[in-house]
Amino acid sequence: MKTLRGDRRFWGMVFSVLVIPLPLLAQDWESQILQVPQPDSCRATLFRLTEEPHVAGTEEGYRVVQYIQNRLQAFGLQPEIVAYDVYLPYPRTVRLTVTRPDSFVGPTPETGFPMDKDSYASNVFPGFNAYSPDGEAQGQVVYVNYGRPEDYETLRRLGVDVRGKIVLARYGKVFRGVKAKVAEENGAVGLLIYSDPADDGYMKGDIYPDGPYRPEFGVQRGSIQYMFLYPGDPLTPGVAATGEAKRIDPAEAENLPAIPTLPISYGDARRILQHLGGPNVPQHWQGGLPFAYHTGPGAAEVSIEVKMDYQIRPIWNVIAKIPGSQYPDQWVVVGNHHDAWTYGAVDPSSGTTVVLEAARTLAALVKQGYRxxxxxxxxxxxxxxxxxxxxxxxxxxxxxxxRKNAVAYVNIDVGVAGKNFGASATPGLKLLIQDILARVNDPKNGRPLLEQVWRTQNKKKKQLPPGLFTRDSLYLRFGHLGSGSDYTAFFDHAGVPSLSMGFGGPYGVYHAIYDNFYWMSHFGDPEFLYHAAMARIAALTAHRLANAEIVPFDIAQYAREMLKHAEKLQKTFGEEGVPEDMHLGGIIETCRNWLDEARALGGLSDLPADLNRDIVNEMIMEIERLFLSERGLPGRPWYKHQLFAPGLYTGYAARAYPGIFYFMKRKDWDKLAAEIALVQERLARALQKTRELRELLQSAGKN
Ligand SMILES: [Zn+2]
Structure with a gap:
């Protein structure tokens, strides 16, 4: 038999295969997407984004907008700036005065450290809580732990009255706006929120600048808007804040808080806390300051003064598109915010860097013919x-x-604060995230992130599950979408399947002046390897969603989670005193049937060639929309999604079946029954849609 060995033509062929660039050879876009993102590019971007503090609506903020616009243009995209006019307060006066037993006028400014030039900035806003009303409050102080409803319940049991007092809450557990709402509901006249060293200070590790945690005078700025009622511009709920939009009076805006509120450091909080009388706090209320905490009131008396400059100000989004070749109207949106309380190296610029790097990656592919x-x-x-x-x-x-056309929204706020990947998503997109993690390696050891994340989530198990890389089912745990970042309007208001992801870490400088380039390059991601990895994840996710023949939305996982949540909620009915004839049996059964149908559907990768993909995709994309209801959730009509919402008293954390939970807590049995029927009807429609899809595939000859 004659072989080709030694034949010049053979070696010529081998040679030409080796030198033909990859895209011409196989259009292996995924491999290319993994190659483009680079740590050096990310470092340069983050450096530029964090040059100055850049609060929304400021000149510095506009310079960041221009930088983003210029970068996108350099990539070959055509960005546009989309402006809105919103009700935006800047701080004029924030004052904390301790009048008794010592006298002290603060708050103390954040400390500058010689190795970090940014920590000396004079153009940074002082610690303030956005949307605090103007006002003064004075009097004795009561410590309310995290300021949740159950904390005030504990105080009542201890016989401590907070009415007419200033309450001192520590940051953590719930969104700070919830602390403001609960303080208001309990009759407090002012609110101080401080960062306890037990939560993100020296009890967690070394403090800045020796370590990543919050130093003595580091303060957490932040909004206390009642976003759990509705987010966005307070004066234009439900409509875009354009120049001609109709605006309500600020006094009518339900998402604006009512009592003066101020954030402080533990350096300042200790001046108050150590002079509180009253009983000792329950053990789990004790924080990290070196004395036994008391509830108050007591010797300490303070006054708070807050004066804001409230105005309608412009804000600027930047939007750039890579047009779809086949379905230009179907949008996959990848986003993050660019405004920051200070320099915002972690929050938001690590995410902004990642989205820019993902845009650079996909735009580079476009130049090679990617459509x-x-x-x-x-x-x-x-x-x-x-x-x-x-x-x-x-x-x-x-x-x-x-609502009609968006395929998905991918959010990457706080893109990198360390090395631990985490995500929250609609149940329908969790399997996609797992799939992406199988394709991207952990920079630390070169192993697929899927393996790393599984090991972190399953510390006690030694053996990887045999099916881990087979894409057959979900092996990783991801959270639910509550609120606290920009997916909220997409998911809760418009029913767009959404996900939010990033690398977490020892992030103790949240919303402080130290969230800057020095922190990132010393503690967060010194080599910018995780920024590059996150850009690979973001670009690959966008690519899969935009290019998949069948939209990667996992109906079975949706059914599975709704079943689990219904069973869990049913268990609480007894404790809440719900009448025995009222139960979630109908919802549970509908979810079971839905899960069976979704399982019977199987994978959608081997569809018959003549089956119309457009119809299949349309049916899949409709599932999430079935859970929207125009009337919204009880007490908050802006929130349209009936299966998930931020908890009214958590603010960040998600609540499943929020309407049912609402009436259960209020013990309004008539409305509870109606709510159960409404939710069950929505789930039944999802079951029906899934059944139709299975029947369509069956008649087309699948299985
Ligand atoms: Zn953010």
Whole structure:
């Protein structure tokens, strides 16, 4: 037999295969996407984004907007700036005075450290809580732990009355706006929120600048807008805050808080805390300061003064698109905010860097002929820190279009604070995240992130599950979407399947002046390897969503989670005194049937060639929308999604079946029964849609 060995033509062929660039050879876009993102590029971007503090609506903020615009243009995209006019307060006076037993006028400014030039900035806003009303409050102080409803319950049992007092709450557990709402509901006249060293200070590890945790005078700025009622511009609920939009009076805006509120450091809080009388606190209320905490009131008396400059100010989103070749109207949106309380190295600029790097990656592919089937939209939101302003107004402006056409929203806020990958998502997109993690390696050891994340989540198990890389089912645990970032309007208001992801870490300088380039390059991601990895994840996720023949939405996981949540909620009915004839049996059964149908559907990767993909995709994309109801949730009509919402008393954490939970807690049995029927009807529609899809596939010859 004659072989080709030694034949010049053979070696010529081998040689030509080796030198032909990859894209011409196989259009292996995924491999290319993994190669483009680079740590050096990310470092340079983050450096530019964090040059100055850049609060929403400021000149410095606009310089960041221009930088983002210029970068996108350099990539070959055509960005546009989309402005809205929103009700935005800047601090004029924030004063904390301790009048008794010592006298002290603060708050103390954040300390400058010689190795970190940024920590000396004079153009940074002092510690303040955005949307605190103007006002003064004075009097004795009561310590309320995390300031949750159950904490005030404990105080009542201890016989401590907070009415007419200033309450001192520590940061953590719930969104700070919830602390303001609960303080108001309990009759407090003012609120101080401080960062306890037990929560993100020296009890966690070394403090800045020796370590990543919050130092003595580090203060957490932040909004206390009642976003759990509705986020976005307070004066234009439900509609975009354009120039001509109708605005309500600030006095009518339900998401504006009522009592003067001020954030302080533990350096200042200890001056108050150590002079509180009253009983000793329950053990789990004790924080990290070196004395036994008391509830108060007592010797300590303080006054708070807050004066804001409230005005309608412009904010600027930046939007750039890679048009889809086959379905230009179907949008995959990848976004993050660009406004920051200070320099915002972690929050938000690590995420902004990642989205820019993902845009650079996909735009580079476009130059080589890459044409995604669906349109990829890169979005850089303004005013997130104030109350998700830019994203909410944009979604409100495009609500009908997005409800009909948006395939998914991918959010990457706090893209990198360390090395631990985490994500929250609609149940339908969790399997996609797992799939992506199988393809991207952990920079630390070169192993697939899927393996790393599984090991972190299953510390006690030694053996990897045999099916881990087979894409057959979900092996990783991801959270639910509550609130606290820009996916809120997409998911809760417009029903767009959404996910939010990033690398977490020892992030003790949240919303402090130390969230800057020095922190990132010493503690967060010194080599910017995780920024590059996150950009690979973001670009690959956008690519898969935009290019998949069948939209990667996992109906079975949705059914599975709704079943689990219904069973869990049913268990609490007894404790809440719900009448025995009222139960979630109907919802549980519907979820079981839905899960069976979804399982019977099987994987959607081997569809018959003549089956119309457009119809299949349309049916899949409708599932999430079935859970929207125009009337919204009880007490908060802006929130349209009936299966998930931020908890009214958690603010960040998600609540499943929020309407049912609401009436159960209020012990309103008639309304509870109606709510159960409404939710069950929605789930039944999802079951029906899934059944139709299975029947369609069956008649087309699948299985
Ligand atoms: Zn953020």
């Amino acid at each position: 995604p089937r669906r349109t990829i939209v890169f979005a850089f939101w303004d005013g997130e820190e104030y109350g998700l302003l830019g994203s909410t107004e944009w979604v409100e402006a495009h609500r009908d279009f997005l």
